[in-house]
Amino acid sequence: MAAQFPLTSINLITKLKAGAEDAHLQVSWKRFLELYHEPIEMIARSSYRRHTGGHEPSSGLIEDAVANTVADFFARDQYRYDREKGRLRTYLRLLTNARVVDLLRKERPVDQRPLDDATENGLAAETPGESDVFARSLLATLVEDLRNRIPLRQFEIFERVKLKHQSPQFVAEDLGSTRAMIDRNIHKAMTALRELATQAEYQEEFYE
Numbered sequence: 001m002a003a004q005f006p007l008t009s010i011n012l013i014t015k016l017k018a019g020a021e022d023a024h025l026q027v028s029w030k031r032f033l034e035l036y037h038e039p040i041e042m043i044a045r046s047s048y049r050r051h052t053g054g055h056e057p058s059s060g061l062i063e064d065a066v067a068n069t070v071a072d073f074f075a076r077d078q079y080r081y082d083r084e085k086g087r088l089r090t091y092l093r094l095l096t097n098a099r100v101v102d103l104l105r106k107e108r109p110v111d112q113r114p115l116d117d118a119t120e121n122g123l124a125a126e127t128p129g130e131s132d133v134f135a136r137s138l139l140a141t142l143v144e145d146l147r148n149r150i151p152l153r154q155f156e157i158f159e160r161v162k163l164k165h166q167s168p169q170f171v172a173e174d175l176g177s178t179r180a181m182i183d184r185n186i187h188k189a190m191t192a193l194r195e196l197a198t199q200a201e202y203q204e205e206f207y208e
Helices: 011-016 022-052 059-074 089-108 126-148 152-163 168-175 179-197 199-205
Strands: none
Touching: 011 152, 022 059, 022 089, 022 126, 059 089, 089 126, 089 168, 126 152, 126 179, 126 199, 168 179
16 A cells, blocks of 8 residues: 555645755655656657657666656756646656657667657657546545545545455454544544545646
């Protein structure tokens, strides 16, 4: 379950933009990579296949593409993300495609056709697989925001029933509580979760 729901907050990007101290930046970098490694890797593979006519990339190239993308995302220059640039998922796709193009230009013979520029107009449509991994990443941020919003005991009950799929009756008996108390906590947690999901950050990333 820990792998599905890494400890990452929806406020992470804001904290990174604020120019935190180096120690805080290192923690944020680690959490960002934990959350977005899978989407970036999938984008890199799709981009490589598109530019090479369906060839499969080496694991080394993908690792380099992911590392370069994350490094550029954290660079204090034009690559730093700003919400005014649009959806985070679109920005990451543009950035990842650009890094794959850079790597391909180093390995391809100079007489081959030029690669597409990493512009939004030249970017392929988001694949169903990319949509799925982004959805999982966003779900992780939503769950972590919920963890920070509600009492710890209430989150534990929510996690056990809704995420670990333990029965409410089992959780009640294990915690020495009543079934009615478990149901009330689940209801409150789900209400808080729905409220969080209406925030602009989530609506923009999921639906726009």
